[in-house]
Amino acid sequence: MAVRVAKGKDPHMLNYLLRRLALIVPTIIGISICAFAFVRVLPGDPILAMAGQHGVTPERYEILKEQFGYNLPIWQQYFDYLGSVLQGDFGISLATKRPVINEFLALFPATIELALTAMFLAVLIGIPAGIFAAVKRGSWFDQATMGVALTGYSMPIFWWGLLLIIFFSGYLGWTPVSGRIALSFFLRPITGFMLIDTLLYGNWPAFVSALRHLILPAVVLGTIPLAVIARQTRSAMLEVLGEDYVRTARAKGLSPRRVVNIHALRNALIPVITTIGLQVGLLMGGAILTETIFTWPGIGKWMIDSIFKRDYVVVQSGLLIIALIVMAVNLLVDLLYAFINPRIRVQ
């Protein structure tokens, strides 16, 4: 007897979702403990760091210590922190005296704009390159593409960024060296995405300036994902092209183009989508280096500056926010994977 399952109410999918969510709760708690503990064991005293060069009197020190709750037992400090985080309060930056979450939200669009452009380039070039390499397996194109991909995969991107600056900014003078837009343009952010904002203002020269600032950092950040996607697409295509259903499609006399585009590509893209999703964590690491080289005012530069300035509150909450974002994206990717590949759900 056939089991009838109403469309859209797949019990396996719901089950899978619940199981994944149950696994995530202890991980989130662990992450918050880690972020909290890292900062407690960082060398240096947060109150002295806050006071800056002038220092504080012992009396004032005690008052501040009490005010920020550093005199409480460590577990109570943790639960206080967790309580405020759950209410959306991530603390006040020691360096700028502004709420961490405001700083984060102000800088986050810059990193997203950079990361999305990088990913766009990587997908736009990586997937077609991988497909052609697989279809023309063993050809010079295949060998050249895979050679370039492995080189890209092995690239120290901080050096790659400097090389591009030497060539395009120094030698050719085509692109600016740092920042998001020329200083002569001052636009109040609407969305925070420079390309969109300049278009919303209808300021064409500003848009061009923003694009010229964006292109080199995006190429640098996109290099490793591009290489990974090209390699992954090729091997996924090769695997699928050897399957029986592709052979059947060929035997039916379908055109090679149709076999590749309709029969093979759709199935090959499933693992590629997962690969793309898993690049998000890598992109955040890459953003630290890319933003440092190009003085790009985003989350990566914010974190490394805060580490150097010993801005404990920013490091602690920044770590937590970034880890939560990476986890959320990975979860989404897994769910998407389970959604397009029913075999996963039942396991």
Added chain:
Amino acid sequence: MAPSTEPVATTSKPASGLREFWYYFSVNRGAVIGLTVFTLLVLMAIFAPWVAPYSPDIQYRDALLKPPIWEAGSDPRFILGTDPVGRDMLSRLIHGARYSLFIGFFVVIGALFVGVILGVLAGYFRGWVDVAIMRVMDIILAFPSLLLALVLVAILGPGLFNAMIAIAIVLQPHFARLVRAAVMAEKNREYVTAAKLSGASHFRLMLITILPNCLGPIIVQATLSFSNAILDAAALGFLGMGAQPPTPEWGTMLATAREFILKAPWVVTFPGLAILITVLAINLIGDGLRDALDPKLKRS
């Protein structure tokens, strides 16, 4: 005539493990090139004091920022030019190979050791041991690895050794996950049950019966980690959190050379090229190892 010296006979006979491995590995031209380059790098690192024309630390104050010999205004004494304080680039690069290979080697050993132990325990015992170990691994993996390494180095204090510890901690969960999966796959095979029935202890079952059969993927992962460790250590050096300035570590050299990129591009070009060549050679070997050790691809 001994059959073992007959080349035709060896291919038709079932080859020994090592020979079979070499057969599949050497088919991959890239892997052989990678292995050759890597061997040369290792030799260069070992014999650095004899190979390098000068000491990496001596400053020739009469030859600051000299370009490589094929450019105008160069000094014939310094083939790849000199850095801002007049040290020979080539000698520093040769000595730098010592640091990168040393870092890669010991980070992988550390990550491998801890990761294999945790992975075997998790995969063999399952239950709460598994849950506890794998949740901790999930937590480590939830942080972007370079960011986590940076924070760990900030806690431990900047320096080469602390950077190595931080990178090993960040790379280790990949081994744990891989080994756990491999052990779980092997655990219920008949040869393990047979060993169990004949009275083998947990320790023996884990390390002597099961682990050797999981070696293939571990070796491939170790190669990948080797190149990742070199890249991460160079990145930390570049950010000022790894090896500290007088050290001729390639990433650190790049960091100190940054302000001269437009004036003296060679001080930036060569250290990065050295990192790229090393990492590329290791990744080529890694691809070859994967082809040779992955039975699924062997038939093609």
